[in-house]
Amino acid sequence: MSAQNPKSTVLDVRSLRTTFHTDRGPLTAVDGVSFQVHRGEILGLVGESGCGKSVTSMSIMRLYDEKYTASISGEVLLEGRNILHIPYRQMQRERGKSMAMIFQDALSxxxxxxxxxxxxxxxxxxxxxxxxxxxxxxxxxxxxxxxxxxxxxxxxxxxxxxxxxxxxxxxxxxxxxxxPKLLIADEPTTALDVTIQAQILDLILELNEKMDMGVILITHDLAVVAQVCHRVAVMYLGQIVEEADVEDLFDHPSHPYTRGLLQSIPHLDGGHRGELHQIEGTVPLLHQIPEGCRFAPRCPLATDRCRQGTVPLQDLGGGHMVRCLCPQEGGL
Amino acid sequence: MQTGIMDKGELQKIRRSLTREQRRVSARKFLRSRLSLAGLVIVLLMLLLALFAPVITSALGVDPYKATVKDRFLAPSLQHLFGTDNLGRDIFARVIYGARISMTVGFSVGLVSAVIGTTLGLYATTSRFLDNLLMRLCDGLKAIPNILLAIALMAVLGANMRNVIVSLTIVSIPGVARIARSNALLIRESTYVEAMRCLGAGKHRILWRHIAPNILSPILVQMTFAFASAIISEASLSFLGAGIPQPEPSWGGMLNEARSYLFKGWWMALFPALFTGISVLGFNLFGDGLRDLLDPAAGGRAVIK
Structure with a gap:
């Protein structure tokens, strides 16, 4: 499925921003995330722990206590209606009926x-x-x-x-x-063993086609993404850093972070590489987000330009978006 | 499981026998502990005595209310098993009629305070304002010694059995409410409650259908303890004259009367005291056994991580 194929949009998230009220002050876990999910499409939301994948989904479902826990801004259009500001009771009627969610911990x-x-x-x-x-x-x-x-x-x-x-x-x-028109699956296979994992993914894929609904599949497993997703959005520190059709992303990863993630997958046949690739450094804490490009401190290609001012998402054509000043070309 | 090759009847038979086996294991675990077994026996005995008090007394030809002046201060004998009191009333009959009062008070207080306390505890988890309000109220009630609070309430309400139940219920609600609240807070954070919210279940449905059954076992245990302490409190109130008025044969009231005749008729004090003590002990042992049985940490059930 590609962006050229005009399918009706189920979910349109525009500049979603979720800020938690903590004892140490406000903490913005999701910062200006925008994406769309179409009918019959599976969107993979990828990123390492703490990048805001789950917070994004919980915000869309409005599961946070908006008075005490978090404030959410932006727009979440479910079939054209903004559900972010409808009264709570009305939201309750939408949950389960037009949007549903499954969790990673199937056992509980x-x-x-x-x-x-x-x-x-x-x-x-x-x-x-x-x-x-x-x-x-x-x-x-x-x-x-x-x-x-x-x-x-x-x-x-x-x-x-x-x-x-x-x-x-x-x-x-x-x-x-x-x-429901939209299913959010938050790491639905994490707690399961590999064979069952494949069965559950097949099931989601099959039901996605049969019921023609939009699916957001949250995962940190790129193999899962390759197996079932049509589009992929890669998140880093509360922002989407790259979004593309699945083939495009795996063939031409443009953001250094995406490339790093893909290189970190162990290859069964790649014995000659010896050591497993890893992205240098650690994810910064949310209350010390670096200026400029958020990935710059860990990026091997970062320049001084990267460390100043915010980096916008740019379109590389064909619905391939990347948040990088010097997007890479070609495969790995 | 290969359910495909099994027919329905066979599967159900296996399920039933598994369930039966589980129940048997639980029952055995309960009975193996001699103390909880003793508690169970005492509880059942007291309930039976209370239930069949009129039958037993009429079979023995004694009456708890009939005063026979010539029979004052008779020592225990075959005719008057526990002797007679200062008005010549049969103490055995009065003691088992007293069991009726104690059991009624204990049961009503246990049940009503469990229902109200659970409701308060559950709703306390729904908003911070309500939580603060209810829990501070509970703190306030808890700050006053139980028996003082009960006496004060009795003074306001007037001495009769219904008011004893009302005031003891008020006294024991905070304990249940706290337990319900803390357990409900734990369950509220579980994935399945989150999942239910995702499906559009409302507040009340989640509280009553999904949280309440999961906190039932600690509530049940607390209920048996409330039962026991209500028996003691009722006896204390009646002893102090703030409880069930004469001539109703309440154990506390009988003790109060016996106070003046300790040397003339020690049996007047002994038997009501013995019954009060034994039944409270019984309910506490039973509650302990129930807690061990229902406590996941004691094994036998999956432990919630």
């Missing part, structure tokens, strides 16, 4: 004391106002859809009777039960 995202039937039926009863029996039938259908064998019997299980992969499948069934 189900309530241990309730049967999974109750938990799948819950959004159906809240949003689609179904009766018990109707909701139960729909829940069984959803369980079948996400690949749980003999759903009629499994539906009355308690979460502890299911394996980790099955629990994540149930979570996906719950999230998709009201056919």
């Amino acid at each position: 995202s189900l309530n241990p004391v309730l049967r999974i039937s109750e938990q799948i039926m819950e959004p159906l009863r809240i949003h689609r106002h179904m009766g018990r029996e109707e909701a139960r039938q729909e829940a069984i259908r959803m369980l079948g859809l996400v690949g749980i064998p003999s759903p009629q019997e499994r539906i009355d299980c308690y979460p502890h009777e299911l394996s980790g992969g099955q629990r994540q499948r149930v979570m996906i069934a719950i999230a998709l039960s009201c056919q």
Whole structure:
């Protein structure tokens, strides 16, 4: 899928900015993030721990206590409507119905004391106002859809009777039960082992096509991105530093940070390289964000120009955006 | 699991037997501890005595209210198992009728304070203002010694059984509310509550359907302790004359009467005191056993990380 293909936009995030109120003063974890998700598209949100991937998704869902915890500005357009400033009650109606989320910790995202039937039926009863029996039938259908064998019997299980992969499948069934336009998957495979990981990704890919919804897949695993995503946005210290179609990004990574990430993937056949590549230095803390390009202190190519003034995102053509003064060309 | 090759009936049979096995293990764990078993026996015995008090007394041909002046201060005998008091009333009959009062007060106080305390504790987690308000109120109530507070409330409300229950409930609400609040705060941060919020569940649904069942076991344990302390408090109130008025055979009230006749009829004091002590001990042992059983750290259940 490419940007030329005009598909309707499900989610349009414009200059999203999330600032936490902490004891040590305000902390801006997401600073001017903009991106779009189209129908049937999977957008990968990549970056190392603490770069603001999850904060971005939590802000879109408005899960922070806006009075005490964080203030969020910018625009989040869900099918053209700005949901960032609608009243809380209205937001509550959107959650689960037009947008849903699954979490990385599949083992603890189900309530241990309730049967999974109750938990799948819950959004159906809240949003689609179904009766018990109707909701139960729909829940069984959803369980079948996400690949749980003999759903009629499994539906009355308690979460502890299911394996980790099955629990994540149930979570996906719950999230998709009201056919949301947008699914946010926050590292959905981190807690699972590799074979199950592949199954869950296949499932997300399959359901993404079947239900024609937009998906934001948050991950730090570039292999996952390569496997399922259509577009990728790379985040660093609360900003998007590069965004491109997936082939474009892997073939022509332009930002030094993206190149560093790609070089850090161990190659099975690349024995001659010996040592694993690593990006020098560590991620700065959020309350000491460097001036100029945020990556400059760790960048091997940084010049004095990089350390002054903010660096804007520039379009390299074909929807390939990069936040770098001297974008690199060619493959690795 | 290869559910595909198993038919439905077989699967359900396995599930049922697993559940049964789990229950059996829990039950065995509870019974293995002799103390909690003793607690259970005492609790059941007291409840049965209270329940069947009229049957037992009429079978023995004694009456808790009937005063027979010629039978004053009779020592325990076959006819009057626990002897008679200063008005010639049968003490055994009065003691088991007293169990009715104690059990009613204990049960009502335990149940009502658990319901109200849980509600307050749950809603305290929903807003900082409410949290501060409710918890400071609890602190305030806790700052006054329980029995003083109960006496003050009784003085205002007037002495009868309903008011004893009301004032003891007020006294024991803060304890339950605190426990409910702290456990609810813990559960509130769990991923599944977050997941429910993502699905658009409202505040009340999350509190009652998702948090409340998860904090039930500590509440249940606290309830048994509230039960025990209500029995003691009721006896104290009645002893001080601020509780259930005569001639109702409350254990505390009987002790109060016995005070003047310790040398003439020691049995008047001994039996109500014994029953008060034993039943409080029983409920505390039972509560301890229940806590060990339900406490995840004691093993047997998955530990929440």
